[in-house]
Amino acid sequence: xxxxxxxxxxxxxxxxxxxxxxxxxxxLPIALVNAVGFLLxxxxxxxxxxxxxxxxxxxxxxxxxxxxxxxxxxxxxLELILNSVVVSLTITALTLVLSxxxxxxxxxxxxxxxxxxxxxxxxxxxxxxxxxxxxxxxxLADQGPITSAIAALGFAPPRLMFNTTGVVIGxxxxxxxxxxxxxxAGFGRLDPRVEEAAMTLGARPVxxxxxxxxxxxxxxxxxxxxxxxxxxxxxxxxxxxxGGGRVFLLATEIYDQAIVTLNWPLASTLSILVLVIFGAAxxxxxxxxxxxx
Amino acid sequence: MMHQKILSxxxxxxxxxxxxxxxxxxxxRYGDTDAVAALNLNVPKGELxxxxxxxGCGKTTTLRMIAGLITPSGGRIVVGGSDIxxxxxxxxxMGLVFQSYALFPHMTVAKNVAFGLEMRGVxxxxxxxxxxxxxxxxxxxxxxxxxxxxxxxxQQQRVALARALVIRPSILLLDEPLSxxxxxxxxxxxxxxxDIQQKLGITAVFVTHDQVEALSMCDKxxxxxxxxxxxxxxxxxxxxxxxxxxxxxFVGRTNRLEGAARGDGTVSVGGATLRVPGRPNGPVxxxxxxxxxxxxxxxxxxxxxxxxxxxxxxxxxxxxxxxLQYHVDVNGAELIVEAASDHGRFxxxxxxxxxxxWRIEDTMVFRRAA
Amino acid sequence: xxxxxxxxxxxxLVALLFLFLLAPVILVVPISFxxxxxxxxxxxxxxLRWYIALAQNSAIISAFWTSLMLGAIVTVLSLAAAIxxxxxxxxxxTMGSGFLYNLFTAPLLLPTIVLxxxxxxxxxxxxxxxxxxxxxxxxxxxxxxxxxxxxxxxxGNLPLACEEAASTLGxxxxxxxxxxxxxxxxPGIVAAxxxxxxxxxxxxxxxxxxxxxxxxxxPVELFHHVESRADPLVASVSVLLILLTxxxxxxxxxxxxxxxxxVK
Numbered sequence: 001x002x003x004x005x006x007x008x009x010x011x012x013x014x015x016x017x018x019x020x021x022x023x024x025x026x027x028l029p030i031a032l033v034n035a036v037g038f039l040l041x042x043x044x045x046x047x048x049x050x051x052x053x054x055x056x057x058x059x060x061x062x063x064x065x066x067x068x069x070x071x072x073x074x075x076x077x078l079e080l081i082l083n084s085v086v087v088s089l090t091i092t093a094l095t096l097v098l099s100x101x102x103x104x105x106x107x108x109x110x111x112x113x114x115x116x117x118x119x120x121x122x123x124x125x126x127x128x129x130x131x132x133x134x135x136x137x138x139x140l141a142d143q144g145p146i147t148s149a150i151a152a153l154g155f156a157p158p159r160l161m162f163n164t165t166g167v168v169i170g171x172x173x174x175x176x177x178x179x180x181x182x183x184x185a186g187f188g189r190l191d192p193r194v195e196e197a198a199m200t201l202g203a204r205p206v207x208x209x210x211x212x213x214x215x216x217x218x219x220x221x222x223x224x225x226x227x228x229x230x231x232x233x234x235x236x237x238x239x240x241x242x243g244g245g246r247v248f249l250l251a252t253e254i255y256d257q258a259i260v261t262l263n264w265p266l267a268s269t270l271s272i273l274v275l276v277i278f279g280a281a282x283x284x285x286x287x288x289x290x291x292x293x
Numbered sequence: 294m295m296h297q298k299i300l301s302x303x304x305x306x307x308x309x310x311x312x313x314x315x316x317x318x319x320x321x322r323y324g325d326t327d328a329v330a331a332l333n334l335n336v337p338k339g340e341l342x343x344x345x346x347x348x349g350c351g352k353t354t355t356l357r358m359i360a361g362l363i364t365p366s367g368g369r370i371v372v373g374g375s376d377i378x379x380x381x382x383x384x385x386x387m388g389l390v391f392q393s394y395a396l397f398p399h400m401t402v403a404k405n406v407a408f409g410l411e412m413r414g415v416x417x418x419x420x421x422x423x424x425x426x427x428x429x430x431x432x433x434x435x436x437x438x439x440x441x442x443x444x445x446x447x448q449q450q451r452v453a454l455a456r457a458l459v460i461r462p463s464i465l466l467l468d469e470p471l472s473x474x475x476x477x478x479x480x481x482x483x484x485x486x487x488d489i490q491q492k493l494g495i496t497a498v499f500v501t502h503d504q505v506e507a508l509s510m511c512d513k514x515x516x517x518x519x520x521x522x523x524x525x526x527x528x529x530x531x532x533x534x535x536x537x538x539x540x541x542x543f544v545g546r547t548n549r550l551e552g553a554a555r556g557d558g559t560v561s562v563g564g565a566t567l568r569v570p571g572r573p574n575g576p577v578x579x580x581x582x583x584x585x586x587x588x589x590x591x592x593x594x595x596x597x598x599x600x601x602x603x604x605x606x607x608x609x610x611x612x613x614x615x616x617l618q619y620h621v622d623v624n625g626a627e628l629i630v631e632a633a634s635d636h637g638r639f640x641x642x643x644x645x646x647x648x649x650x651w652r653i654e655d656t657m658v659f660r661r662a663a
Numbered sequence: 664x665x666x667x668x669x670x671x672x673x674x675x676l677v678a679l680l681f682l683f684l685l686a687p688v689i690l691v692v693p694i695s696f697x698x699x700x701x702x703x704x705x706x707x708x709x710x711l712r713w714y715i716a717l718a719q720n721s722a723i724i725s726a727f728w729t730s731l732m733l734g735a736i737v738t739v740l741s742l743a744a745a746i747x748x749x750x751x752x753x754x755x756x757t758m759g760s761g762f763l764y765n766l767f768t769a770p771l772l773l774p775t776i777v778l779x780x781x782x783x784x785x786x787x788x789x790x791x792x793x794x795x796x797x798x799x800x801x802x803x804x805x806x807x808x809x810x811x812x813x814x815x816x817x818x819g820n821l822p823l824a825c826e827e828a829a830s831t832l833g834x835x836x837x838x839x840x841x842x843x844x845x846x847x848x849x850p851g852i853v854a855a856x857x858x859x860x861x862x863x864x865x866x867x868x869x870x871x872x873x874x875x876x877x878x879x880x881x882p883v884e885l886f887h888h889v890e891s892r893a894d895p896l897v898a899s900v901s902v903l904l905i906l907l908t909x910x911x912x913x914x915x916x917x918x919x920x921x922x923x924x925x926v927k
Contacts, residue, residue, distance in 0.1 A: 023755050026747035030767055030807055033744065037804035038770045041781035048784055098680055105677045120681065126908045127688050128865045130885045131901040135687025137893060138694055138704045145704050176684050234774030236868050241889050251776045258780050258872070268784070271777040278774075362827050382830045383839075389831040395824035399846040408842070409832035453828075460832060 048268035059264060067269040081273065084250040087164060088232035094172045095179045095228050096221065102176075103183035103220075104213075107190065125177045129237045136170040136242060137161065162244030170242045175231055179224040186220015218292045226285040233277055250274055312371075313338040313496045314359070314464055319368035321354050321520075328354045330520040331368065336464075336513075341490050341497045343507035346517035347543065352500045355517075356466050359498060361385045372463055383412070388457030392469040394449045396441035402428070402452050403437040409460035427459040430489060447478045454486065458493070465490065465497040471506060483510055504544045508532060516540045538578055538659045547580040548628045551661065560658065563624040567601045569658040576661040583631040585655040588619055591646045602650045603628070610639050621647060688905065695898035702893040713899040723900060726884035733795070733880060734864040737802040741859040742852065744803075745810035750840065752811075753818040754826075764815060768808040775868035778804065783872040793875020801873045802866055806859040813858060817851025818844075850918065857915045861908065 049067055052060040071077045106117055124132060139146055140160035147157040160166050190213065198208045236251040243252065250270060257267035312335035319332040329351040336342050344352035357363040359370055361382030370378045377385055396405050403424050410420045428434045431451035441449055450470060457465060470486070471479045487510045490497050501507050507514045508528040516523040516531055516539075524536045535541035542549070552562035556574035560567050567579060591604060605623035612634060619630040628649060641647060690704060698708030717723060748767065752760045770778060782801050783792070791797030825847065829839040845852075867882040874883050881904075885897055 019755065023751045026751045027763070029740075029744035030748040030811065033800065033803045033807055034767055034770070036785075037782060037800050038773075038778075041778070041785040042773070044785050045777070045781040098683065101673065101677050102680050102684070105673070117681075120685065123912075124684060124688055126861060126865075126912060127905060128867070128882050128885070128901075130867055130882050130889060131691060131897075131904060132687045134885075134889050134897050134901065135690045137889065138690055138702055138898075139686060141702065141704075141893070143703060173684060173687065230774075234776050236776045237886065241886070251774070254776055254780060255871070258783060264780075264784055267780055271780050274774060274777055360827075360831050362831070382827075383833050383835050385831070386833075387831050389828065391824045391828060393822060393824050395822065395828040397825055397829070397843055397847075399849070408829065408834070412833035412838065456828075456832070 045268045045271055048265055049272050051265045051268075053263045053265040067265050070266075071269060071273070080248050080250065080253055083248065084233055085277065087168065087249065088229050091168055091171045091175065091232045092225050092228045094168065095175045096225060098172060099176050099179035099183060099224070100221075103180045103187065106180070106184060107187040121177050121180050124174070129174060130241070132174055133170055133238045133241045136166070136173070136238075140166050140169065140242070161242060162246050164243075164247055166242040167239045167247050167249075170238045171232055171235060174235075174238055175228045178227050178231060182224030182227055183217065183220045186217055186223055190216050219289065222285055222288045222292065226281055229281050230278055233281075234274055250277075312336060313340075313373060314498070315369075315371040316355070316359075317369040317371065319355065319358060319370060320366050321351070321358060321363060322366040327520045329358070329365075332520075332522060334515060334522070334525070336496055336498065338496055339494045340512040341487065341499060341510060342513045342515060343499045343501055343511035344515050344517060345501055345504060345507040345544070346523075347502060349519075350517040351520035352502075352517050353468060354520075356389075356468055356498060356500045359464070360387045360389045360466055362389075386460070386463045387466055388460060388462030388464070389466045390450075390453045390457045390468065390470045392472055394441075394453040394473075396449055396452055396456075398441055400440075401437065402433065402439050402441070402444070405441065405452055406456045406459050409456065413460065423459055427455040430458070431455045431485075446474055447482065450474065450482060451485075454489070458489070458495075463496070465495050467497065467499045469500055469502070471501075472503070479506075486510065508544070514544075516543065518543075535657060538580065538661075541580045541657050541659070546583050546629070546631075547657075548583060548586065550579045550623075550626055550628075552577055552579055554658070562603075563626075565603055565624075567603075567656065568653050569656050570654060571658065573658055573660060578659050578661045580657040580659070581651050581655055583618070583629045586628070586630045586649050586651045588621070588630045588632065589648050589650065590641070591648050597650075599653050600650050601653060601656060602648055604646065604648050607641055607643055607645045607647050609643060619647075621649060623649070691898040691901040691905070694895050695902045697895040697898070699895065702895055702898075706895075713895045716896055717899045717903075720896070722879075723881065723884055723888075723896075726879050726881045729795075729878065730864055730881040733798055733802065734860045736799055737806050737863040738856055738859040740799065740803060741806045741810040742855060745807055745814050745855065746845075746848075746852070748811055749814035749818050750844070753815050754823075754844075764811070767811050770804050771808045771812075775805070775866075779869040779872040782869060786873060792873060793878050795878060798870065798873050798878070798880070801869050802863045805866065805869065806862050809858050809862055810855040813855040814848065814851050817848050817854075821847050853918045854915060857911050861911060864907075 048059075050063050050065070052062050052064050052066060054060055071081075102121070106114060106121070109117065138144060141147070142157070142159070142161070144160075147160060151157040158165075160169065194212060194216070195208055198212045199205070203211065234251055236255060239247055239249045239252050240255070243249070250273070254267050254270045254274070257263045257270065314334075314336040316332050316334040319329060319334075320327060321329040332351075332355060334342075344355060346352050354363060358365050361377075361380065365378060368378070369376055372385075397408065400408070406424045406427055407420050410423060415423070424437070425434065428437055431454055433448060433451055433455065436444065436448065441452065444452065450473075453470070467486070471482055474482060483506060499507070499511060508531075511528065513525065514528055514531045515525050518539050524531055524540045526534070531540055531544050535544065538549075541547050550562050550567075552560040552567065554560045554569070554573040554575060554577045556572055558568055558570075558572050560569050560573075560577055560579060562579065569577075569579065592602075603623050605621040605628065607619060608622045608627070609620040611618040611620070615634060616631050617634040617639065619632070621628050621630060630649060694702065694704055694706065695713055696709050696711065697703070697706035698710035698712060699706050752764050752767075773781075779801075782804065786792055786797050786801075791800070821844070826839050826843055829843040830836070834842060865882055866880075867886055870880050870883050871886065874880065879887075881900070885900060889897055
């Protein structure tokens with residue numbers, strides 16, 4: 001991310017304050033919020049993960065690796081972490097598969113139709129995650145339309161809610177707009193003439209897709225997958241509501257430890273762990289990008 | 294001797310008193326490089342001066358320092374006798390016309406022109422009167438209510454000019470004002486700007502990389518290169534009597550030959566001997582304008598008095614409408630001769646041996662590092 | 664409209680995927696008119712009872728007003744802090760502009776669950792929990808980076824020459840800013856306003872950590888409601904929320920164009 005920086009600078013006169021003084025004064029509000037609401041809390045979080053949790057929500061200021069060692073030795077947490085990563089990867093893969101056709105179609109359409117469809121893709125982003133999860137609760141409920149339809153076909157109605165399946169379905173839908181927009185950004189490289197060229201050279205549509213379209217869109221795919229994975233690992237609202245307290249993931253556990261159990265050192269440790277997973281995902285992404293090039 | 298000294302002293306005093314804008318050792322340093330290096334320049338009141346040079350020569354930096362948009366690293370800017378080097382831009386009273394016009398997109402044409410007057414606290418009725426006057430001067434009265442985006446490039450240019458002039462600036466600064474216009478409009482605006490400048494008798498500095506603009510519009514041309522002055526003079530001076538090879542080749546087209554001067558007014562170029570004005574000695578470069586060179590059939594008789602002559606072979610003829618360009622190979626060097634095109638008829642076919650001739654006073658000679 | 668490369672099966676597939684994408688949002692509309700006691704789809708009977716119930720639910724109404732106030736105050740403060748910051752970073756270029764920009768937009772890189780917890784721990788010891796101004800600061804942490812990003816991009820794309828022209832015409836720095844820079848930034852300011860308001864109004868995760876029993880916002884109230892029971896009340900609120908969002912989006916679209924604002 002970068003800001004376009006002006007080529008030259010209008011000389012600001014040097015009144016009482018001077019240039020640097022004026023700049024400092026103008027930056028003060030945003031710097032204060034950043035310090036109080038971001039820097040200080042995040043540094044404190046790091047510190048907190050090395051404190052000792054006492055029973056009943058007490059905290060002892062110390063420097064211990066107990067939280068980290070505890071995590072590594074507790075099969076519940078190891079499974080929780082593994083589960084979070086696996087579920088997030090599953091969600092990412094499904095989101096990609098379901099978003100790709102939409103993105104490709106959007107890329108090939110133009111004019112007002114394209115604008116309209118883009119608005120349709122963006123609009124869920126502007127709708128609260130609570131509202132969208134609520135919609136999924138209605139759809140996936142035990143007596144809901146989907147289970148009823150399956151039962152009407154003579155199959156045993158599956159449980160679609162308050163389990164991992166429900167969480168995956170809900171999150172896939174919630175993350176699709178991010179994936180579609182990332183894919184679209186990456187499709188900039190995909191010139192329809194390239195496809196036409198491949199076809200004039202005798203490639204059938206399916207072959208054109210695998211040999212020409214897909215390789216060209218890999219950077220967009222990588223970006224979308226990174227974004228979805230990162231959002232899935234840290235998502236909280238949907239797992240909490242659609243999981244109904246029966247699905248244990250990192251984000252829900254952080255919340256429970258922080259609000260219910262009041263074990264802040266552990267919640268902090270789990271939070272740092274989420275950031276570590278972020279870092280790992282970013283490293284993998286960088287590596288994939290290099291491999292594509 | 295004594296007499297001469299007094300005279301030159303008087304001359305300096307005169308120019309100093311007349312100078313409306315004076316740059317004294319003006320310098321702008323970026324890191325290790327001098328974008329403008331110790332520039333000295335006097336601009337008399339009412340003159341239109343061109344700063345001419347290739348991009349990166351420091352001409353725009355100089356203009357922006359005069360305007361107050363860039364703070365100089367050293368030197369002084371003096372306007373009408375007072376030092377304004379440290380004066381903030383908004384107190385300077387400079388009318389600057391930008392290359393991109395820089396009209397305020399959210400204001401009407403009239404509001405754009407009125408802006409500078411409002412900043413000066415001019416009473417409303419007077420603002421109205423002066424805006425109308427300024428728009429009349431650039432023939433845009435009827436478009437006062439339009440927004441800039443509804444105007445053509447030439448119209449925007451004229452609004453920018455009116456906006457800069459309405460404040461009655463002490464100096465009008467023009468930064469490549471014509472470079473965004475198409476060729477025909479450019480010719481028109483060139484005359485229009487010159488007419489307005491002369492009618493108002495305003496001192497003006499005009500930055501351009503186009504030698505035609507500089508020569509045709511300005512009282513004086515300042516040729517710059519690498520942040521330094523190459524030559525200051527009238528358009529005729531810089532074209533006819535360039536002081537450096539750079540000026541000769543940048544202002545107008547030139548043919549170039551290298552040779553060794555013998556100190557007796559002759560130069561040996563390859564096997565031939567050319568006569569040059571003055572008595573230079575040592576390695577030199579010789580230049581002449583393509584249109585001052587004549588093309589003729591090979592002639593064995595000795596060259597006429599006051600004429601230089603070289604033999605060569607025609608290698609290419611290019612038809613460029615009003616001109617024909619003959620490329621002639623002279624002992625491995627390519628020289629160009631320009632002649633008015635005569636209904637597209639060529640002088641001779643490619644491959645023909647020819648003789649080039651030009652007058653000695655049309656031969657420009659410059660010392661060359663060995 | 665579309666190229667002929669798209670075959671019929673592909674079109675059907677895309678239509679189905681769009682249906683999947685939009686299903687939960689579309690669904691809340693019929694559910695809100697349900698006549699049933701509990702959440703079910705399709706409803707067996709239709710009524711306005713859940714809109715009436717909403718009008719009588721003082722908890723949700725007070726949460727709505729809190730959210731509205733919060734969103735308005737957060738938006739105003741975001742603009743007030745981000746406009747000067749964008750100006751300094753893009754135009755004045757004092758010490759380390761690039762670094763400052765990255766620092767001030769860094770909160771967007773953190774997941775809200777982590778940010779929420781981090782703020783909770785610090786605010787708890789400062790006694791900021793459950794307070795309105797604590798919420799304001801918590802929301803500013805994430806709205807400010809959005810506002811700064813939009814405004815800095817807008818300002819960076821503005822031609823500097825207009826501001827220079829204004830100053831050569833005699834405008835002092837602040838006058839130039841007020842008369843030229845600010846009006847030219849208008850599209851970015853509209854976009855930033857809409858973005859800040861929507862982000863604040865929809866924020867759940869950080870807010871969940873900072874609200875108390877006596878102070879809650881609409882999304883948090885809805886979250887707790889969905890968590891505890893399944894009835895169509897939330898659907899009626901959702902419909903109103905979607906309409907509100909639609910209104911904001913339409914205003915933005917009229918002034919600056921939608922895709923410019925939300926598609927980065």
